[in-house]
Amino acid sequence: MxxxxxxxxxxxxxxxxxxxxxxxxxxxxxxxxxxxxxxxxxxxxxxxxxxxxxxxxPVSQAVPGYDEPLPLYYVLVNGEKTQFALAQSNLKVGRYAPAENLSQVVERRLTEVRPTGGAMNPQSVTVDGKEQKLFDVTVDGQVIPMILVSQTTVGEFVNPQNPQEKVYQNVRLSEPVENVSAHPENYSDVIALRGLDRALTNTALVTILVVLGQLATSVIGGYAFARLRFAGRDTVFVLYLGTIMIPFVMLIVPLYQLMVFIGWTDRLVSLVMPWIFTAYGTFLMRQHFITFPKEIEEAALIDGASRLQILSKILIPASVPALATQSTFTFLYAWNSFIWPLIVINVGNEENHVLTLALNVLRGRASDTPNLILAGAAIAILPPLVVFILGQHFFVESVASSGVKG
Amino acid sequence: MTHPTQAHTPNAALPLLAAWRGLFAVLAATLAALLWTNQAPADLALWLKIVFSLVLGLAALLSLFAIFHILRRSHTGRSLALGLDYLGFVASFVTVLHLGQVFVGIDSFADTFGRGIPALGVVLLGYLIDAAGERSPFNGTQTTLRQIGRWVALIGFGFFLWQVSALQGILFVASSLANPAGFTALGSAAIFGLALWGMWRNPAAQALNSKNQHEAMLNGWLFLSPNLIGFLIFFAGPLLLSFYFSFTDSDAFNPPNWVGLENYAKILNIRFAGLESATQLARDVVDIKIYDEVGRLTWGSGGILFAAADKFFWLALRNTLTFALFAVPLSVLPALVLANILNSKLPGMKFFRAVYFLPSIAAIVGISLVWQWLYNATIGYINYFITLGIEFWNAAFNAGLVDPKIQWVSDEKTALFAVILIAAWQTVGFNTVLFLAGLQNIPGELYEAATVDGAGAWDKFWRITIPMLAPSTFYVISTTTIQAMQVFEQVFILMNPAEGPNNSTLTLVLYLYRSGFVNFKQGYASAIAWVLFIVIFGLTLLQFQRQRKSSIYEA
Amino acid sequence: MKHNLLWKFASLLVVLSFVFAACGAPATEAPAATEAPAATEAPAEPAPAEEVSLRWRTRPDNQEEIDVYSNISAELDAEMEGITLTYEPGGTEGANYQEQLRAEVAAGTAPDVFWIPGTDVADFATRGLILNAADLAAATDGYSADAFYPGPMAHLTYNPETAASGAESGALWGLPRDVSTFALYLNLDLIAEAGAPDPRELAAKGEWDWDAFLEVAQKTRALGSDIYGYGASAWWGPYGVWLNAAGGGFFNAERTACALNTPESLAGLDFQRALYADYDVATPYGEDPEPPFRAGKVAMFQNGRWATPGVRTVEFNWDVVELPKGPNVTQGNWLFWGAYVINAKTEHPEEAWKLVQALTTAQTQGKVAALGANIPSRQSQEAFDAFLTFTPPANNQAFLNGLADSPATEGPLWAGSWPEYDKIMGPAIQAVLTGSKSVDDFGATICDEADKVFVK
Missing domain, CATH: 1.20.5 (Single alpha-helices involved in coiled-coils or other helix-helix interfaces)
Known part of the structure; x- marks a missing residue:
């Protein structure tokens, strides 16, 4: 080659x-x-x-002789696509055809035809055993008696420059004249009308509390598992390990009853507390601390540092990547969680709704305005997305590291 | 642990601490007894009374036991005393917070939090100035900047506290505590704190022969305790409770009654029956008062009918397993391919990696709302693309394909598949990144050696990549499966009603939710939860076995 | 190096979440500034001693409805002495309104007075979630059950212990908020364009039956592949109509057994199936027909009075017509209703009962009805006359005709569980209407399954 x-x-x-x-x-x-x-x-x-x-x-234009601006449509005039304004719709039109050739249909407005033989002496013809009235229809200057096959409606389109120039055609099938224009006010509408502002603040607050709280408990818990020797440690660790696989949905019934018992239903605290103490987070931190060289710590101990000092002065500053990994997961989990808020927060208490709940209500109340629903969805989706795009390198690294270690 | 200033005689405090243990035991026992009288501080369910009495009784016994050890100068006494007083302190402290409305106060905090956000921005600005100072190469600027940064942060934080009305909050907490209950809680917190301090101090430690290993143990439990206590209350406790509920008829409104294995028996009550013809009715072959037909397998002149006492559970299990069966390969196989492509050193791979990752961080609820409109049968984009494709195909090859106009979410044949597609779309990027990490851990020498041996790209993929990727594959498949078995949000939002056309998207978690929070059969829902757990556990075990087998084979 | 990267990342994370949350900040600022922050903190802030605060809730389907109920709450608050009212809109039908309420009653956080649909009254009552107001009513001057439609009142006064209902039954679970029936919302432009006869004229002449309906549906459907003759949502109301109109129904007359397998029920179901499969005139079953109707692509849209406020915003000519008469010479229409009930755990039952009465006065109902979403639950000529003026639609009489055509009352199942019955019936009927199950197969097995929900 x-x-x-x-x-x-x-x-x-x-x-x-x-x-x-x-x-x-x-x-x-x-x-x-x-x-x-x-x-x-x-x-x-x-x-x-x-x-x-x-x-x-859609584009409208003021037309002389009409009070309000008229919507513009494209119509064919002499084989050319021209912008005309819709002046009148729902004009009744008959489809007429000669009795001997029903396929030769022409459309005329009902006001344009006269009964054959005059109103005093209308004529009719029998088609397929049914008696049908005959009408005089003018085609290319010739008057031909025809029967009414069916009816439909058309719109009257006028030339905006010259309103006397009129074209009749089906409105529904006509292509409207439109220009590209965005409506960012959908966002302010959905925020103001549906209370998404409060849901956004709540979600941010809950997420921050969960991330900080979980970080705090799992760092010191993980440190205890990794570095401190005490009776019962390994038993508890095995217990923790065993529960990592247990899916959260197993707990929704008893946790709900626990929240009822404490009196935390319908309170934001019920969205925070159960997520602060996790076996998985503690496990991740333990796995991280265990890789840390022991010698540095022992030296510090000999120098008289306390365990807490070692943790805060030496270990935590050196573990920022691991902490960020965990915060990342917790952030996403807290921001996006749905089934638990659905169960424990009152649907009527919009003050305490988080974004996912607000979206669930929104989809019912605004089912005929998808623009508002999707503006709401965007408000829920975009913050984590923007955070991700800006910190993307870091985000992806943290996921990858979880996979390698887990 | 040496405090030379505290030169009290070691023995002076000991009798006091021992006496406190006695008082503690008496108080705990009294409280336990009080629960069963009319003077109970709270109206508790029977099982809660039992649990509380047991805990308090145990505490009283341990306290007496501690006296015995303290008097014998054994360190066990100190450990026990510290443990009991620590728990007492935590309990009193949490009660103080509870009575001070601190927990429910988060709601009010959310009320004012929005106003404080700009102030937090100022705090952040301070930190950024500080960080800039830290990195500054000039010594003079460094100190100035860091000082400015700290001041800005401090002022910002003060501003934040003012904006969220922290002072009023603290005053409110204080006023909520200004009643007998509040004082009792504060008082007991103080007493427990004092007792802790007395026992923790050096004199007591020396008197009770504290050694290094004892200190390490106390430190260990102390560090673990915040997590462990919360874990027991919000995870392990509820888990046990769920197990208990699964043997009751709990309905959230009335006290639960013990029903034994009835819930599990109803879930697992199934019948298989032979059919004499493909269309024979279920009532001819099973007791229709108990069983409903779940499905049938028919051939020529006969078949088998599968009936169950709770057909919804079995439908849900069928749907969930089908979902996992398709969603897992659909989100793992493309990920494997993409990861291998992205692992090439071509430019722009990081961009694509980021793009693929986007869906996995978006809220499922929001994403499902978007897909709902994409799936719309009459105006949705997906059918529009299909129509365009078919028109193109027909025009290009003069074929006569008919536009199927798929009713994605309202046709029982496609509804579950529509959910599968969303799930796959959302997980594939996440899995790609996991695979990519695995690929980057494979030593390059292996490939070089293989190239020397004359292996082609295909050979290298099968002989090196796939086996070396086995740990990642195991991790990816098991997490994706566990996730797939819990599918709920997508169905709940996408389908109306959530169980979908002809129950085709009724999943196990949805059925659990429906049983527990629509029909309020919470005991039954708990039983479903445990069966779900066993299924997930079994699947993971299965994969684990396969993984072990294949790694043995590799070795 | 890693450290700096992390700094940036963490800062970004915090800043962004704050910035996004801050978008919402100004709006919350206004109300919070007017009241002392300490007051917002205090759930137990003592109100003036004699003021009783009550919370109440309905299920609104759109913002207009929320606004009306909020106004009514404010007006009643001003009128009723010693009672402070808070209105909270509940979730919508799609967002599990009733399920959420049950959970909240169980948790003790539900409002004092709330609205529930008629189908759910039995479930709430037998679980003990709502208060029996019979004694309160007996002690009230001027209370009379006769003022309301008898259908809903028969269920609201049903005593599960004695199986009796009526004024003397000793039970009163609430008072009906409103009633509603189905009508067909017409896209007059499409009907005219197709040259189909005007259904309103046919109805006036007494010729509006299944044949005429099919003709209009087919003619409009012929206008194009994206134009449909008929559209209806996928829940029990729309399909129940076809069963009822053919002389069938969901239950036997005593509501103690399944009647879905009677020849009449099956005939009605078969006609509806034919609309989807044989004549292909309807929007796909299971897809929401309201968006295409409002986009001008459906000629006849079957829905209740509650759809009117939304339809009022469309750009084409529209009106309503009553449902076509079926083989049994009735429309088979429903009398939909829902009731204000009292939370069994309320601390102020007497005030709550006062609120229930105030919410169902002719005056209040008139205000709600003016919005267009429903029909007053009190039967009186004045109410009818007032209702006819709430246009558009011009042909409001269509709804009254539906009410006069002895509609089947939407009803709870006292002898079983309606939610469970619905969960068995709905999917099976969906299977028939989407063509994956034949009407015969449906008839052969449905009652075996559905009869299990009745307590024998």
Whole structure:
């Protein structure tokens, strides 16, 4: 194989690799793009089919002779797509055809036809055993008697520059004139009207308390497991290990009853306390501290430092990556948790709702305005996402390290 | 542990501490007895009375036991005394917080917290200035900057406290405690604290022959205690409670009654029956007063009918296992492929890695709302893309494919699959990163050696990558499976009603939730929880076995 | 180096969560500033001695409804002496309104007075979650059960111990907030464009039956692949109508056994199935038809009066018509209702009972009805006359016709558990309507399963 063809092959291979990666990236990003685009639309735009990514508004224009601006549509005039204004809709139109050739249909407004033979002496014809009235319909200057096959409606479109120039066609199938325009006020609407501001503050507060609290208990607990020798330590550690696999949902019934007993239902504290003391976090910290060289600690002990001093002055500053790993997981868990708040926080007490709960209420109350629902979803999704994008390197490292060690 | 200033005679405090142990025992025993009289401080359920009496009784006994040891100058006495007083102190302290409305006060804190946020920004600014100072290369700027930073942070924090009305909060806590109950709690906290201090001090330690190992033990338990106490109250305790509930008919409204194995018996009560024809009715082959048909397997002239006393549980189990069976490979296999691609040293890989990771950090509730509209049968993007694809295909190959117009979430054939797709979409990036970490730990020499031996890329993948990746694979598969077995949020948000068309998305956790918090059969729900645990445990064990086998094979 | 990176990361994390939370800060600032912060801290802040504070709740489906109930709460608060009211909107139907309430009653955090749908009254009553107000009512001057529709009152006065109901039964679980029936919301533009007959005219002539309905549905459906003739949501109300109109129903007359397998019920179900499968005129079963209707793509949308406020915002011409008459010469309509009930754990039962009465006066009901979401639960000519003026829709009479057509009362199952019955019936009917189960198979097995929820 010569160098040239080898290069070509590699170039092709890389192209394929990038193609696959980009396709996957599209799949991963599309729902987010859809969320953002829909959250900037007006409600009627969200129900459009075929769907479109960019938010659009219908365009209206003032037309002489009409009090209000009229919506613009594209109509065909002499085979050319022209912008006309919709002046009137729901004009009744008949579809007429000669009795001998029912496929030769023409459309005329009901006001444009006269009964054949005059109103005093209307004529009729029998088609398929049914008697049908005949109407005089003008086609290309010729008057032809026809029967009414069916009815429909059209709209009257006028040339905005010259309102006398009129075109009649189906409104529903006409393409409206639109321009691209975003509606960021959906966000302020959903925040103001649905109380998402309070939910956001609550979520932030609960998340901060859980992260700090869990960090504190698992650091000193993990240190005790890793470095202090005492009777019963290994038994307790095995107990902790054994519970790591137990899924949280096992606890929802008894924890709920415990919260009822203490009187913490419907209180934010019920979202904080149960998450502060975790076996998993303690286990992770223990695994981390155990890798730390013992010699440094022993030297400090001989110098008269207390255990607490060693922990705060030596171990914690050296363990920031491990602490951040755990904070990352806890942050996501606390920010995104749903089933527990659903059970323990009153649905009527919106003061204490967290974002996931507020979204659950929002989806019921605003089911006809997907733009607002998705603006709400964006408010819940974007903060962790932005944190991630800015600290992405760190985030990914911490997940990877959890996998290698776990 | 040496405090030369405290040169009291060691023996002076000991009788006092021993006497306190006696008083402690009497008080605990009295309180335990009081629970069973009309003067009980709280109206407790029977089982709670039993638990509390046992705890208090045990404490009284241990306290007496401690007197005996203290008088014998044995260190066991000191350990016991410290343990009991520490627990007493924690209990009193938590009671003080509780009576001072500190816990429920988080609600009010949330009320004012929003106002304090700008102040926290100032604190952060201070820290950043401080950090900048720390890194500054010039000595002079370093000190100045660090000092400025600290002051800014301090002022910001003060501003924060003022904004969230901390003073009013503290005053309110104080006023909530200004009643007999509050004083009792404060007083007992003080007494326990005093007793702790007396026993912890050097003289007492020396008098009771404290040695290094004793100090280490006390230190160990002290460090572990915050976590352990919380863990026992909010995890281990509820876990035991759940086990107890699973043998009762607890309904959250009335005191639970012991029903023995009835809940488990109902869940596991199943029947298989032979069918004489594919369409034979369930009532002809099983007792229809007890059993409902769950499903049937038919062939030519007969079949087998599967019936259960609780058909919803078995439907839920079927759906959950199906979900895991598809969701796990769909989120693991693409991850494996992507990780191998990303592991190449081509430019831009970090960007793609970040993009794939995005879905896994987004709130499932929000994500499900987004997908709900993507899945919409009439105006959704997914059907639109399918339509476009089919039109393109038909035009390009002159084929006559018919647009299926899939009703993703309202057709029982696709509903579960729609949920599977969301779950896979959300986990694949996370798994990719885990695999990537595993790949980066494989020593490059292995590949170099293989290249020397003339192995192709495919060979290297199968002979080196896959075996060396086994620990990561095990971790990825087991965590994904455990997660998949608990699927709830996606279904709850996406489906309306949540159990989906013809129960096709009724999952175990959803059924647990429905039993416990819709029908309020909380005893039954607890039994479901334990069965769910056993299923998850079994699956993990199975994977663990396979993992061990394959690693033995490798060795 | 690592340290600095971490610094940045941690700072970012904190800053961002704060910045995002701060977006919400200004809005909370205003109310918090007006009251002393210590007061917000104090859950037990002593109110003036004689003031009793009560919390109450309904299930609102949109912001307009929340606003109306908030106003009513404020007005009643001013009117009723010695009572301070707080209105809290509950979750919506999709967000587990009733389930959440049960959990809250169990936890002791539920409001004093709350609204529950008629189907759930038996479950709440037999679990002891709501107060029997019979004694309070007996001691009240001017209280009369006759003022309300008899259907709901029969259930609200049902005494599970004696199986009696009526004024003398010794039971009163609450008073009905409102009633509602189904109608068809019409997209007049689509109907005119399809040249189909106007259903309102057919109804006036007495020709509005299943055949005429099918004709309109088919003609409008023919307008395009994205235009549908008929749309209905997937819950018991819409499919129950077809069963009722064919002479069938969910239960036997005594509501003690399943009647889903009677030939009449199956005939009604088969017609609805045909709308989806044989004639292909309906929006996909299980997909919410309201968005496409409001987007102008559904000609006839079956829903209750509660849909009116939302439909009022559409851009096309619309009106309502009563449901078409079925083989049994009835519309098979429902009398939907829900009741204000009193939390069994309330500390102020007498004040709560006063609130229940105040919430169901003709005056209050008139205000709620003016919003358009429902029909007063008191039967009186004035109420009817007032209701007709709450336009649009112009043809409000359609709802009254539905009420006059001896509708089946939405009802709790005193002899069993309605939620469990619903969980068995709903999925099975969905299987039929989406074509994965035949009507015959459904009829052969459904009552074997459904009869288990009745206490024998």
């Amino acid at each position: 010569n160098i040239k063809s080898y290069r070509l092959l590699r170039w092709l291979g890389n192209g394929l690799v990038y193609f696959i990666l980009t396709a996957f990236a599209f799949v991963m990003l599309f729902p987010f793009a859809y969320m953002l685009s829909t959250s900037l639309k007006i409600p009627s735009d969200t129900f459009r089919y075929p769907p479109r990514m960019l938010p659009r508004d």
